[in-house]
Amino acid sequence: MPQNLLALNWKMNKTPSEAMKWAETLAxxxxxxxxxxxxxxxxxxxxxLAQKLNGSSVGWGAQDISQHESGAYTGEISAAMLGDVGAKYAIVGHSERRLYQSESSQIVASKAAAAINGGIVPIICVGEGLDVREKGEQVPFTLDQLRDSLSQVPVLRADQMVVAYEPVWAIGTGKTATAQDAGEMADAIRDALRGLYREYAGDVRILYGGSVKPGNIAEICAQPNVNGALVGGASLDVESVVGLAQALA
Incomplete structure (x- = not known):
């Protein structure tokens, strides 16, 4: 059973000085x-974060990564740049980037491959909107998105990635999929991973993301194929993060 991962997505919040104070308080x-x-x-x-957390048990990473190694790509951040500041992870394909930056699953697949090739673990996000959920099509939609987003990750590199299921309708809305909803989708994702990666599928951590709080994280992560959470709003407050960590103790 993989170790649970509590991935804290700050989104566009906290200046560097605020980040230093937050890390000091957490430590x-x-x-x-x-x-x-x-x-x-x-x-x-x-x-x-590297300055304050180096040598601690807490890791850090980015919210996006370039699909390119280097070159004339103004504004992009490469895997090598992230590695140079000690980053271990990078989110790829978050629903907000798929929506606001029109990122396709093909671009997500390229970013996932670039991350792995550069020594960064991609947290590959998939999930359905409310319209898909209301039609009862959430499983086939999410699995199609998953397969497309993993199209450039080879079998022998499966243990170097994380998959995050984030129902778009539950992100920042206060609505949360039930633990059963999260578990059923995680089971479906695991089955799809077995089809793609065979015996290596069990090495892939599957996270749930969508209005996760200290009060619901334990029940969600008790599902057999849920291996942690991708946390948004609740990640900004140290007290809340401590509560999340304690709930998984």
Whole structure:
């Protein structure tokens, strides 16, 4: 059974100085937990997190990564750049980037491959909108998106990625899929991974993301194929993060 991962997505929040203060506070309050913690911060915050968290049990990473190694791609951040500041993870294909930056699953697949080739673990996000859920088509929709997003990740690299299921209708809305909903989708994702990666499918951690809070994370992560959570709003407050970690202790 893979170790639970608590991936904290700050989105576009916290300046570098705020990130340093947040990391200092977390380091002084972090409880014993069986989960791995990783902060997914704006790229500009990563040097500050590296300064404060280096040598601790808490990892850090980015909210996006370029599909290119280097070159004339203004504004892009490469895997090598992230690695140089100690980043371990990068989110790819978050629903907000698929929506606002029109990222296709093909682009997501290229970013996932670039991350793995550069020594960064991609957290590959998939999930359905409310219209799909209301039609009862959430499983085939999400699995199609998953297969397309993994099209450039070879079998022998499966253990170097994470998959996050985030029902778009539950992100930042206060609505949360039930633990049963999360578990059923995680089961379907695991079955799809077995078809793609055979015996290596069990090495892939599957996260749930969508209005996760200290009060619901334990029940969600008790589902057999849920191996942690991708947390948005609740990740911004240290007290809340401590509560999430304690719930997984």
């Amino acid at each position: 002084s309050q972090l409880p014993q937990t069986q989960a791995e913690l990783a902060i997914l911060a704006p790229a500009i915050d990563l040097p500050a």
